[in-house]
Amino acid sequence: ATAATFAATHPALAAKPLTIGFSQVGAESEWRTANTTSIKDAAKKAGVIMKFADAQQRQENQVKAIRSFIAQRVDIIAFSPVVESGWDTVLREAKAAKIPVILTDRGVKVADPSLYVTLLGSDFVEEGRRAARWLVEHAKKNPGRAYNIVELQGTVGSAPAIDRKAGFAEVIKGEPRLKMLRSQTGDFTRTKGKEVMEAFLKSEGKNITVLYAHNDDMAIGAIQAIEEAGIKPGKDILVISIDGVRGAFEAMLQGKLNVTVECNPLLGPQLMQAALAVKAGKPVPKRIVVNEGVFPAEVAAKEFPNRRY
Ligand code: AHR
DSSP: OOHHHHHHHOHHHHSOOOEEEEEEOOSOSHHHHHHHHHHHHHHHHHTOEEEEEEOTTOHHHHHHHHHHHHHTTOSEEEEOOSSSSSOHHHHHHHHHTTOOEEEESSOOOOSOGGGSSEEEEOOHHHHHHHHHHHHHHHHHHOTTOOEEEEEEEOSTTOHHHHHHHHHHHHHHTTOTTEEEEEEEEOTTOHHHHHHHHHHHHHHHGGGOOEEEESSHHHHHHHHHHHHHTTOOBTTTBEEEEEEOOHHHHHHHHTTSOOEEEEOOOOOHHHHHHHHHHHHTTOOOOSEEEOOOOEEEGGGHHHHGGGOOO
């Protein structure tokens, strides 16, 4: 067959493979590890060449990685921004180089929305609302109980920390029985979650009856602090978190975590689909939201075998 007929019958093989430069937040949580695996696996499966950079939770590392992707002239830049603001300059550089940018997982605040093609990820405000709604229902069923909440926030300035805080606050605002005692960042890690919970326990003691953690890893770290203080997590202190990773299901099965709100990290296949569409010049929606559920401890045993991360 001539080159022309080969190309006609094997368009995928004949075309130059797509190259994506991907800048990941880091490896701060179980969620993030699952997200990285999903993206790398999906790239391999789609025949996409992936240049991967781990930013170790630092924006300056992401800016450097994006500039290096521009210099290497990748076809598409994708990244999960550590924080929301401070992206205008580097994204303008990508636009000037005519390299489309896809955001995954976390959003950015930029003056010109045309600096990125699409944001593929969860609705973090809704996740915060879901966490609070579970608590409101719990309070309805327990009229004599006190609801004094401490909150472990995610990374300062990150979209999930800002939005999960806002969604939760919006729902508890109308509920005078639910009181927020303290709120501080635990940077989405187990170590920090434990450390900050220890400080909360030191200052508030047995007054604390609810912990709301912006992710499962911080909740798991905090559970350790609670147990070390001789208090029962899941009982004396209700524990609510977000992600739905295996570690959270294990904690629920042990009666130490009360509910996890799902945040799906398996974004790889949808990212590849969007990237290939962008490359082919097809229209892509500005926002692609992932479908997610809520898993209270009562369904943990049934759901556990179905979990993929
Ligand atoms: O951006 C998603 C959040 O980042 C996850 O909830 C958290 O676990 C991760 O570190």
